[in-house]
Amino acid sequence: MAPSSAAAIVLAAGLGTRMKSSLPKVLHPVLGRPMVAHVAAAAAQAGVDRLVVVVGPEGDAVARVVAPHPTVVQHDRLGTGHAALQARAALEGFTGTVVVLCGDAPLLRPETVRALIDARERAGAGVAVLGFEAADPGAYGRLMLEDGSSLTAIVEAKEATPEQLAVRWCNSGVLAIDGAALWGWLDRIRNDNAKGEYYLTDVVALARADGRACVMVPCSEQEVMGVNARAELAVCEAVAQTRMRQQAMADGATLIDPATTYFSWDTRLGRDVTVGPFTVFGPGVTVADGVEIKGFCHFEGCAVAAGASVGPYARLRPDADIGEGAHIGNFVEIKKATVEAGAKVNHLSYIGDAFVGAKANIGAGTITCNYDGFGKYKTTIGAGAFVGSNSSLVAPVTVGDGAIIGAGSVITRDVEADALGVTRAEQVQKSGWAARFRDVKRAAKLALAAKAAERNSPAKKK
Known part of the structure; x- marks a missing residue:
C-alpha cells in the first residue's frame, strides 16, 4: 500500500x-x-x-x-x-x-x-x-x-x-x-x-x-467486532482462525481437517505442506515447502526445512531447527536443538539443547540429559552416528561422526568418531533357574490353598 x-x-x-x-x-x-x-x-x-x-x-x-x-x-x-x-x-x-x-x-x-x-x-x-x-x-x-x-x-x-x-x-x-x-x-x-x-x-x-x-x-x-467478554473473544478467535486456514490453503498448503488446525498470527507454511488433524502452531513457526505433518503435533518458535516429516504426536519447542528431509516421529520432543538434513528421530525421544548431524539415527527412547538442576548443557551427535534405543546421553557430551551407541547405554563421556560406545553390566545366564523358580512358586501357592481349604472345612468349623 x-x-x-x-x-x-x-x-x-x-x-x-x-x-x-x-x-x-x-x-x-x-x-x-x-x-x-x-x-x-x-x-x-x-x-x-x-x-x-x-x-x-x-x-x-x-x-x-x-x-x-x-x-x-x-x-x-x-x-x-x-x-x-x-x-x-x-x-x-x-x-x-x-x-x-x-x-x-x-x-x-x-x-x-x-x-x-x-x-x-x-x-x-x-x-x-x-x-x-x-x-x-x-x-x-x-x-x-x-x-x-x-x-x-x-x-x-x-x-x-x-x-x-x-x-x-x-x-x-x-x-x-x-x-x-x-x-x-x-x-x-x-x-x-x-x-x-x-x-x-x-x-x-x-x-x-x-x-x-x-x-x-x-x-x-x-x-x-469488538471484544468485551470472554465469549466474544472466543468468537473473534474462531473468525481469525478461519481466515488463517483459508489463506494457508489458498497459498498451497493442504489441511486434512481445517477445523482442527490452529494457527498463530505469524505462522508461515510453504507450498505443498500437508497438515494432519489436531495440529497446533504457536507463535514463531515457519514450515518450508513439501513438509508432511502427520497430525496431533504442537509447534512453537521453530523452523522445519523442506521435505521433512514430523509426527504424529510430535512436539517442536522454541529453537527447534529441523533440516531438509529429516524425520521427527511419534511422541518425539525437540527443544533448542538442530536436527540436520536426513537425520531421524523416529520414536519416543527427547532431544534438548543438542545438535544432531546429517543422517544420524536416534533410536527409540533416547534422551539427552541436558539439565542437572542448575544449568543446561549441550549434546552433540555427529553426522551418520547411530544411537541405540533407550540410551541416555548425559550432557555435556559429544558422540563423533559415524559412532555407534549400544542400546540401553548411559553415555557420560565423549565417544570418538566411528567408535562403539556402550555401558552395560555383563549379561549372566543361569541354566534351569527359571524352571526351578516356577516350581518353588507353584508349590508355595498350593500349600497356601491347602491351608485355606482346611480352615474352611465343615469339620473344622464345628
Whole structure:
C-alpha cells in the first residue's frame, strides 16, 4: 500500500470489567498476539506514519506491548471524545488524516483502514466513518445517511428516536478525521447526553455545522467486532482462525481437517505442506515447502526445512531447527536443538539443547540429559552416528561422526568418531533357574490353598 500522510489514535484505555481478568482487555490474545498489537499492525500496514495509543492509568503493560509507539494516559475515563483528545500533544502539528481505531477490534484489515483514509481524502471530507449493517443493531450508534454514503449524523442508541433505532447502518467506532480540524472539534464536544460522556461521534455534527462533508465507508460487521467478554473473544478467535486456514490453503498448503488446525498470527507454511488433524502452531513457526505433518503435533518458535516429516504426536519447542528431509516421529520432543538434513528421530525421544548431524539415527527412547538442576548443557551427535534405543546421553557430551551407541547405554563421556560406545553390566545366564523358580512358586501357592481349604472345612468349623 502506498504511504500516506496519516496518523492513528488507538483507544485502549477501557477497563474491560466484563472480561473478569487482571490482564488489560486489549492484551488478551487472538492468534497468540495481543489484540492491541493486531490493531497497531493493521494501521502500520495501511501506511499510517505515526501512531499513539491511549491507555488508562494502569496501562504500563499495554505501553510495553505497543512500544516503540508512544502512549498517552487518560486519567479520567470520560468517553471516547475525551480519550482521543489526550493524543493532542503527541500529534502536535500533524494536519493529515487522523484515523481513530479501537484497541479491542483485532479483526480490522489493513486494506479497510486504507480504504477509509483514501475515501476521506478523495471526498475532502471532514470525517469518514466505517459503517456496517448489523444483524441486530441493538445498542450500536446509528448512522444517518443521505444518498447512500453522505453521513449527516451519528446518533447513540440511548439518544435515538424509534425511527432512528430502525436504521440498520451502525457505527463501528472507526473514524478518519481531518487532522487540521480535529482538535478544534474535540474541544467543542459537550457531555450533555444520557451517559454524561464526551462522544467522539459528535465530531460528525460539528463538521457538518462547519460546512464540511462527512462520508460513510461500508465494511462487514465481522471485521469491526469488538471484544468485551470472554465469549466474544472466543468468537473473534474462531473468525481469525478461519481466515488463517483459508489463506494457508489458498497459498498451497493442504489441511486434512481445517477445523482442527490452529494457527498463530505469524505462522508461515510453504507450498505443498500437508497438515494432519489436531495440529497446533504457536507463535514463531515457519514450515518450508513439501513438509508432511502427520497430525496431533504442537509447534512453537521453530523452523522445519523442506521435505521433512514430523509426527504424529510430535512436539517442536522454541529453537527447534529441523533440516531438509529429516524425520521427527511419534511422541518425539525437540527443544533448542538442530536436527540436520536426513537425520531421524523416529520414536519416543527427547532431544534438548543438542545438535544432531546429517543422517544420524536416534533410536527409540533416547534422551539427552541436558539439565542437572542448575544449568543446561549441550549434546552433540555427529553426522551418520547411530544411537541405540533407550540410551541416555548425559550432557555435556559429544558422540563423533559415524559412532555407534549400544542400546540401553548411559553415555557420560565423549565417544570418538566411528567408535562403539556402550555401558552395560555383563549379561549372566543361569541354566534351569527359571524352571526351578516356577516350581518353588507353584508349590508355595498350593500349600497356601491347602491351608485355606482346611480352615474352611465343615469339620473344622464345628
